[in-house]
Amino acid sequence: MGKRILIVGGVAGGASAAARLRRLDELAEIIMFERGPHVSFSNCALPFHLSGIVKNSEDLILMTPEKFKKQHNIEVRVNSEVVRIKRDEKKIVVRNLSTGEEYEERYDKLILAPGARPVLPKSIEGLDRPNVFTLRNVVDVARIKNYIESNKINDITVVGGGYVGIEVTENLRIAGYNVSLIEAMDQVMAPFDYDMAQILHKELYDNGVNLILNDSVVKIFDDSVELKSGRKIKSGAVIMAVGVRPETKLAEEAGLEIGETGGIKVDANYRTSDRDIYAVGDAIEIYNCINRKPTILALAEPAQMQARAAADHIYNIPHSNKGVIGSSVVRVFSLNAACTGINEKTAKACGIPYDFVYIIPNDKVSLMPNCNPLHLKLIYEYPTGKILGAQAIGKGAADKRIDVIAAMIRMGATLEDLKELELSYSPLYNTAKDPVNIAALVGLNLLHGRFRQVPVTKVRELVESGAYIIDVREKDEYEKGHLKNAVNIPLSVLRNRIDEVPKDRPVYVHCRSGQRSYYAVMALQGRGFENVYNISGSFLGICCYEYYMDQVTGRERIVTDYNFK
Amino acid sequence: MGKRILIVGGVAGGASAAARLRRLDELAEIIMFERGPHVSFSNCALPFHLSGIVKNSEDLILMTPEKFKKQHNIEVRVNSEVVRIKRDEKKIVVRNLSTGEEYEERYDKLILAPGARPVLPKSIEGLDRPNVFTLRNVVDVARIKNYIESNKINDITVVGGGYVGIEVTENLRIAGYNVSLIEAMDQVMAPFDYDMAQILHKELYDNGVNLILNDSVVKIFDDSVELKSGRKIKSGAVIMAVGVRPETKLAEEAGLEIGETGGIKVDANYRTSDRDIYAVGDAIEIYNCINRKPTILALAEPAQMQARAAADHIYNIPHSNKGVIGSSVVRVFSLNAACTGINEKTAKACGIPYDFVYIIPNDKVSLMPNCNPLHLKLIYEYPTGKILGAQAIGKGAADKRIDVIAAMIRMGATLEDLKELELSYSPLYNTAKDPVNIAALVGLNLLHGRFRQVPVTKVRELVESGAYIIDVREKDEYEKGHLKNAVNIPLSVLRNRIDEVPKDRPVYVHCRSGQRSYYAVMALQGRGFENVYNISGSFLGICCYEYYMDQVTGRERIVTDYNFK
DSSP: OOEEEEEEOOHHHHHHHHHHHHHHHHHHHEEOOSSSSOOBBBGGGGGGTTTSSSSSGGGGBBOHHHHHHOOOOOEEOOOEEEEEEEEEEEEEEEETTTTOOOOEOOOEEEEEEEEEEEEOOSSSSSTTTEEEEEEESSSHHHHHHHHHHHHHEEEEEEEESSSSHHHHHHHHHTTTTTTEOOOSSSSSSSSSHHHHHHHHHHHHHHHHHHEEOOOOOOEEEEEEEETSSSSSEEESEEEESEEEEEEHHHHHEEEEEOOOSEHHHHHHSOOOOOOOOOOGGGGGGEEETTTTTOOOOOHHHHHHHHHHHHHHHHTTTOOOOOOOOOOEEETTTTTTEEEEEEOOHHHHHTTTTEEHHHHHHHSTTTTTTTOOEEEEEEETTTTTTTTTEEEEEEOOOOOHHHHHHHHHHHHOOOOHHHOOOOOOTTTTOOOEEEEOHHHEEEEEEEEHHSSSSEOOGGHHHHTTTOEEEEOSHHHHHHTTTTTTOOOOOOHHHTTTTTTSSSSSEEEEOOOOOSHHHHHHHHHHHHHHOOOOEEEETHHHHHHHHHHHHHHOOOOOOOOSSOOOO | OOEEEEEEEHHHHHHHHHHHHHHHHHOOOOEEEEESSSSSBOGGGGGGGGGTTTTOOGGOOOOOOHHHHHHHHOOOESSSSEEEEEGGEEEEEEEEEOOOEEEEEEEEEEEEEOOEEEEETTTTTTTTTTTEESSHHHHHHHHHHHHHHHHTEEEEEOOOSSHHHHHHHHHHHHTOEEEEOOOSSSSSSSTTHHHHHHHHHHHHHHOOOOOEOOOEEEOSSSSSEEEEOEEEEEEEEEESOOEEEOHOOOOOOHOOOOOOOEEEEOOOSBBBBBBBBOOGGGGEEEETTTEEEEEOOHHHHHHHHHHHEEEEEEOOOOOOOOOOOOEEEEETTOOOOOOOOHHHHHHHHOOEEEEEEEEOOOOSSSSSOOOOBEEEEEEEEETOOOOEEEEEESSSSHHHHHHHHHHHHTTBBHHHHHHHHOOOOOTTTTTSSOHHHHHHHHHHHHHSSEEEOOOOOHHHHHHHHTTTTEEEEHHHHHHHHHHHEEEEEEOHEEEEEEGGGGGOOOOOEEEEESSHHHHHHHHHHHOOOSSSSETTTHHHHHHHHHHHHHHOOOOSHHHHHHHOO
């Protein structure tokens, strides 16, 4: 007789574990229990049904119980909730949700992959209304689509600007709905820093999303929601995407150890505090190898890898747990936004000494079709130069740059390594020095004190305090839009007009994207100016950073005209 | 007085060195000499003028001598050939090509960046005809375009199927010309292995290129070329793109050491055998850190990095020479084809023990628009699992996968590292396990002997010898096209029909892309079959591998119908 392995949960983690177990042991008895009606659906593709990119909700289902049986000889029981683990008897209690009947099943090994459940803040009144939804599975997304279509809803509120909230917003907007996106923090997409998030805010705003930051829903009505600020928003349906919390009830009740972050505690091989029970996926606490802290990470790829590792461990196949770094990507209308590792906020919060680079190079040779600026922020440890994280946003392959940096982070790379990285180059794909190489070069210059910089986030303060700012772009560029009190001394005449530059006060330099201003900074330093700063991100970065807040607050602008090119 | 630094050659290497030197030393005297009329043009973008993607040839010029002067205070002398180095006097002799006048210039440091020149095989008759061209600079590409347009040429021969040959072919084809591409080897694009090159051959063929392999031009006429095989090809113009050779004349005559590969020999800091003379770019011999051999690499990115390193060394800024791995990418009509590290051929030639994985996963979640197969070949050292190289071809982001693997190779990664690599995931960009993760997983299974495989290159032999091959796809898939003697036992019924499978002979299994056949192999092994092989690449790979040769040789097919989906 083979082993009897039971699996709780049939989506990313559970289904991956089951398939791997079968490959390792043709004779094991494998049974997978899923509370919902479907297993092995593509959670990450759920939002795309709302726009019709995925036409039928059934298409989201990758494997049926029948297919599991036929292809893998794995038994799948849907509508079956595991309600209790009797650890001393090595049994689980299963409730058949169709009949209400409960029964027991014996296990040799048990794998928990229950996932996470959407957070529903108790402070909100009206969460039980029929026009309030969460999005966790195929049934949910079909319900939402059906509700808004059959009730002819035009105005929809999405609560929460994380991955799910953004994807739901985008897909509803593509489908033509008026969407209000309410986020309690001062930015969407927490894995990005505030400066990078402004680029996303602009994109949401430009695509007609009613983005509301620093506010939250307090009451939901049939045709509106009321916000903490007192504002009322027209809204026929509400989709709650505030976040998720590990589904730990079953584990907790069984006395399994829970970690400080609220996830099920596991060892290096995803084994819980019970030797015969493993746990994988969104429900567990894992280890972030960059900031060295326990964390929860509700992502599909780590879930699948954990599932495989747990299955392997059951069959004595070694697996080295390297911790997680957390890489992710989201499309926001015309932009690709990806990030990996830790951001500035996290580095600060964890007390990790760091510095960062923010550059906006072209994503390919400018002669080529579809050449666009790529916003790239690279965070590294000071003084080691070890790469800690990166964020990239642009119409081009932001995901490629982030994946390359993720690989470098994984392997413990420094700026020096990234500088030397030889990537494939052709004018259609990148520049001879790829943006990631450029970021490393700038980082090394900073690390070695070859020049200093100020971030775009400080420019308003500089302008308002009357700092001496040189715009080294050519006159025609300056005239199309410039910082209100910047002096225009083009790089091409800087050396001739060097006497105009004051020696007794700090000099801040910018151009369009930061390259010419870097040349200018080096030239000024080489000619005895000691207090010179490059404005990282330059005019392009300043415009992107200021634009959205200018629009919504109507505050006085620091630029005569925006220029995003 | 600052240093006096002279630079020979004003394109990728020379221009990069000049700009970096200026940043490091505002007071240095920097003079750059260029034989041609232009400096700092985009070599890699030259072919794109032929299709009109780059409209005006002047757009290819990134910097003029005037701009170098104004922006960087660097003196540029074009039409100026450096004809001699007087090392003992630390002087160069320059010939003004406009006036014929010669003069001398003194240097403290000299940087040689003369590039490479196109190879013109002496065996070809008629190379001096006015309809024969090479493509090295802006003047060349303008001449070609002008010649074929003003002489109303319709039929063009491109000689050599390397990067330049392929890009020229593609751009001429886009512009509507009939193009014959003649390659002396049995495949185009030598950095790819023969199996991967078949995919490119198919794409060239499908796009109407008259691709001729294993043949070469022996004589060029006004309206045709004659091949070694005796074939005559209609052709009004010939573009020679056989390859390039380091431009070493100046260095050789100055008595500088030349390496075994024919490139100028340099030390770890790109210094030649003369302490005051550096050399960078296509003209030098560098070190391949994977096969540990000296090599020549005519690529823009390494040239730029070498230039920077040389400039840094002049100013005592340390640089660690990590050797090169050689990453590159080319577009071939609808396909992106990228590679990094060494291929199977090189591993074999260098006696490096290796094994490889060839998989064809989807490049994103199949529900998403523009989901396509990605052909990915990963070569690793046996038994260490250290990654040696990779090749990727597909309509999707092949370049991304290769750049990620390039990063891993650079950092000395093994299959185990690549398996665990956490990349950004969303259904629009990839699959939860990215193709590179899948390649690593398959590689680890092979490395640990969990299953065995045969490559697509061996399938014809298997079919012809009457081997027992199981096609585990469903019946409807089988009926649309299958291997001529394959037995169809779908994975979904394999366990029920297991008695049909012979135990006394080798069993070869394939499906569409290799996933289901892997499941089948594991199931068979788990049920006592000992002699089972997965056909890597499966039916999709077999079709791609066989198609082009079937078309051109008219040989008997081994499949009833091709299926490339």
